[in-house]
Structures are given as structure tokens and as C-alpha cells.
Amino acid sequence: MKKITLPLSPSDLNALHAGDGVLLSGTIYTARDCAHRRLFELLDRGEPLPIELDKTYIYYAGPCPAPAGKACGSCGPTTSARMNAFAPRLLDLGLLGMIGKGEMSEETRAALVRNKKVYFAAIGGGGAQYAKSIKKSELVAFPDLLSEAIYRFEVVDFPAVVAIDARGKSVYDR
Amino acid sequence: MRTLNTKEISDCVYRLARKAGTTLTPACRSALRAAADAEEGAAQFALATLLENADTAQAERMPVCQDTGMAVVLLEIGQNVFLTGEPLADAVNDGVRRAYADGYFRKSICDPLTRVNTGDNTPAHLHTEIVPGETVKVTFLPKGFGSENMSKLYMLTPSEGRAGIVRAIVETVRAAGSRPCPPVYVGVGIGGAFDSCALLAKKALTRDVGSKNARADVASIEEEALAGINALGIGAQGFGGKVTALGVACEIAPTHIAGLPVAVNIQCHCIRCEKETL
Numbered sequence: 350m351k352k353i354t355l356p357l358s359p360s361d362l363n364a365l366h367a368g369d370g371v372l373l374s375g376t377i378y379t380a381r382d383c384a385h386r387r388l389f390e391l392l393d394r395g396e397p398l399p400i401e402l403d404k405t406y407i408y409y410a411g412p413c414p415a416p417a418g419k420a421c422g423s424c425g426p427t428t429s430a431r432m433n434a435f436a437p438r439l440l441d442l443g444l445l446g447m448i449g450k451g452e453m454s455e456e457t458r459a460a461l462v463r464n465k466k467v468y469f470a471a472i473g474g475g476g477a478q479y480a481k482s483i484k485k486s487e488l489v490a491f492p493d494l495l496s497e498a499i500y501r502f503e504v505v506d507f508p509a510v511v512a513i514d515a516r517g518k519s520v521y522d523r
Numbered sequence: 524m525r526t527l528n529t530k531e532i533s534d535c536v537y538r539l540a541r542k543a544g545t546t547l548t549p550a551c552r553s554a555l556r557a558a559a560d561a562e563e564g565a566a567q568f569a570l571a572t573l574l575e576n577a578d579t580a581q582a583e584r585m586p587v588c589q590d591t592g593m594a595v596v597l598l599e600i601g602q603n604v605f606l607t608g609e610p611l612a613d614a615v616n617d618g619v620r621r622a623y624a625d626g627y628f629r630k631s632i633c634d635p636l637t638r639v640n641t642g643d644n645t646p647a648h649l650h651t652e653i654v655p656g657e658t659v660k661v662t663f664l665p666k667g668f669g670s671e672n673m674s675k676l677y678m679l680t681p682s683e684g685r686a687g688i689v690r691a692i693v694e695t696v697r698a699a700g701s702r703p704c705p706p707v708y709v710g711v712g713i714g715g716a717f718d719s720c721a722l723l724a725k726k727a728l729t730r731d732v733g734s735k736n737a738r739a740d741v742a743s744i745e746e747e748a749l750a751g752i753n754a755l756g757i758g759a760q761g762f763g764g765k766v767t768a769l770g771v772a773c774e775i776a777p778t779h780i781a782g783l784p785v786a787v788n789i790q791c792h793c794i795r796c797e798k799e800t801l
Binding site for chain 2: 368370383410411412413414415416422423424425427428430450451452470472473474475476477478480481494495496497508510520521523
């Protein structure tokens with residue numbers, strides 16, 4: 350398992366290949382369907398976003414509430430394919446990459462290649478294990494969305510697999 | 524005639540929900556362990572992570588998966604039971620509400636149009652059935668939606684027959700690919716009508732993974748579909764491998780002479796289901 354600190358350096362981007370196991374450390378932001386819809390509404394109205402895309406990795410996830418003494422409740426990835434409607438535009442606007450689970454569309458793959466970015470797959474169903482690697486959690490935007498709000502996580506040794514690398518090679522290609 | 528206060532059903536739903544959210548069924552754990560032994564590479568890594576996750580969840584009483592699901596509650600109510608107390612649906616919802624708050628479970632139920640969250644994971648998805656006897660059997664199945672979204676209903680023609688059923692099951696899992704968190708558990712309803720066929724599929728998911736239907740011809744469909752699915756090569760999390768499904772469970776009911784409904788309900792590898800008889 351390669352230990353990687355986010356944001357990825359140009360040499361990390363070159364060295365990561367689809368199928369590689371990695372342990373990610375750094376800052377990531379959660380967003381699912383509803384949060385993405387809100388971000389798009391802001392973009393369409395020309396208003397500022399609550400996150401700086403060119404400093405952001407989005408984690409497709411919605412956590413359970415945090416029990417006492419923990420930074421975050423269970424929080425594994427949700428199905429990335431639902432975010433195909435949003436990912437290409439966000440990547441073109443500078444988004445650093447995504448973490449989710451499962452295959453994404455050809456449009457998303459092309460946007461990753463075009464922008465030299467990586468899509469990581471976390472292990473779906475590993476929520477309790479992921480809670481351990483989330484050391485800090487902070488609500489950033491859209492509190493009315495509850496678990497679907499945007500949270501900033503500081504993660505240490507967050508296990509993932511390179512799903513689509515910067516050259517467009519995918520772990521899901523058969 | 525036996526009298527039962529619905530508070531007892533509410534408390535039972537609470538107990539089962541708390542346990543189900545944090546625990547894989549023993550049959551699921553065994554199936555995951557066998558799959559981990561059979562795989563290598565990224566799929567093996569995924570399965571090993573999931574087994575470790577199951578231990579962590581149980582030890583720390585944390586949800587196994589953050590999708591603590593739609594609260595599916597099946598009640599088999601003996602016809603000699605007289606229910607007293609608050610209305611049954613309210614009692615069930617009360618049990619769900621308390622369990623999801625106390626367990627730090629995610630609240631995942633919302634209005635389908637406004638998408639506004641109900642905030643307490645109610646209403647439960649409640650099915651009741653009147654059966655002989657004087658007990659109430661409660662089954663709690665927290666159903667995640669990454670897998671639910673990949674489910675399908677087919678209205679086949681009688682001439683498509685057994686081969687058509689197997690084809691429909693395998694095709695549903697193939698089309699779902701990596702999205703429903705494979706290795707999946709596949710619940711199948713065969714027969715009935717448009718509505719009851721889907722419920723049969725859901726009920727099939729309450730069977731232990733690895734169990735066989737008592738009818739030999741139905742069990743042979745389960746076996747052939749499982750082999751067909753595992754030949755797809757999707758593997759754990761879609762990373763490629765031999766184990767794309769942990770099991771196929773079919774339930775069957777009489778249908779109309781003109782039809783052959785087949786419902787395929789996908790469950791992710793995180794099989795959580797608890798039962799108790801009151």
C-alpha cells in the first residue's frame with residue numbers, strides 16, 4: 350500500500366496506476382446528490398461556492414452522526430455513478446479529484462484525462478473502518494441537508510484503490 | 524385469544540434495528556470469509572477490509588455501513604393475537620425512530636420530490652401478514668439503496684420459462700456492475716403479480732445467504748443463476764474476481780396463465796437482518 354498525502358503532486362499523478370492500493374492522508378470534502386445540485390445552482394447563478402474547487406477532493410459520502418468521543422460516525426463511500434451528471438463540469442472548473450465507489454461514465458473518464466486527475470474508489474460497506482481514519486470533521490455548507498451536507502474531513506491512512514488514473518485506465522475495465 | 528400491547532412490538536423493532544445496523548448476519552460473515560479466501564489482488568483487499576470492518580462495527584457498536592437503510596419491517600401476525608395500545612404503524616415507527624437516534628444511525632428517508640429528509644428515518648417500510656397462531660414474528664431488514672437502485676422487475680412471457688428467469692437474474696447483476704457493492708446477495712421473486720412479485724424478492728433476502736429453496740426445481744434455478752453471475756468476473760467492489768454474488772435466493776408463488784413475473788432485488792454484501800418471535 351502506497352502512503353499518499355493530498356493534494357497529489359505531479360509525480361504522484363504519474364506514479365499512480367489503476368488498481369493500486371493507497372492510504373490517503375489530507376483534507377477531503379463530502380458531497381452527494383443534493384449538495385451537488387446546490388453547487389450547480391450557485392454556479393448557474395454565478396454565485397461563489399462554499400468550497401474552493403481547485404483545492405478540493407470530493408468524497409461521495411454521507412456520514413452517520415458522530416457518537417461521543419469520535420470525530421465522525423460510520424462513513425463509507427456512496428455510488429459514484431449518480432454523480433456523473435456533475436463530475437465533468439466540476440473537474441473542468443478545477444476540482445482536484447473524487448473518491449467514491451464503482452464505475453463512472455465515459456464522460457467522467459474523459460474529463461479526468463483532460464484535466465489529469467484521479468478518481469479513487471473507497472471500499473463500499475466499510476463505514477466503521479473509515480470512521481477510524483477520519484480524525485476531524487467540520488460542517489462547511491448546507492446544514493439543512495443533514496447527512497447530505499458538505500463536511501470537511503481530515504483523514505489519515507484512508508484506504509482506497511486507484512479506480513481511474515490520470516491516463517484514463519480504469520480498474521473496472523474488463 | 525392472546526392480547527399483545529403494540530409497545531412490545533415497538534420495543535422489539537428497537538432491539539432488532541439496533542442490532543441489525545451494527546452486525547452482519549453469521550451466514551454473511553462466513554460467505555465473505557470464503558470469498559476472501561478465494562480471491563487475490565484488489566478484490567482480496569476489499570474483502571479483508573470488509574471483514575475487519577465487521578469486527579470494528581461490532582466491537583465499537585458502530586453502524587457496519589453508513590447506509591443504515593430504509594427500515595423494512597415484516598410482521599407475521601397470528602390471527603389469534605388481539606393488539607392493544609397505540610396504532611401498530613405508530614408503534615413500529617416509534618421503535619425505528621428511537622433506534623436510529625440512539626444508535627447514531629444515518630437518517631436516509633426523504634420526500635421523493637422535495638428531497639426534504641424526514642429527520643428520523645421514518646416511516647418504516649412496513650409489511651404485515653395475517654398467519655395462523657398466536658405469536659407475532661418480527662423481521663427487520665435495513666435496506667441500503669445503492670443496491671436497491673440496481674433492482675429490476677421483468678414481466679416475462681410463459682414461453683421464456685426457466686431459461687428466461689435465469690437470464691433475467693444474471694443480466695440484472697451484469698448491468699449493475701460495480702455499483703451495488705458486490706459481492707451481492709440476490710433476492711428473486713418468481714410468479715405472483717406486478718406488486719407481489721417484488722415483495723417475494725424482498726422476502727427472499729430475509730433468508731440466510733447460502734440457504735436453498737425447499738423445492739428442488741427452484742433451488743436449481745438459484746444454483747444455475749449463481750454460477751452464471753460468478754462467471755461475469757465483476758468481483759468484490761467491481762475490482763474483478765470469481766465472487767460477484769454470495770448467493771441467490773428465489774421465492775415462488777402462483778401466477779396468471781398469461782404471465783411470468785420475475786423480480787430481482789439486489790442486496791449489497793452488507794447483509795443485515797434480524798428476527799424475533801413475540
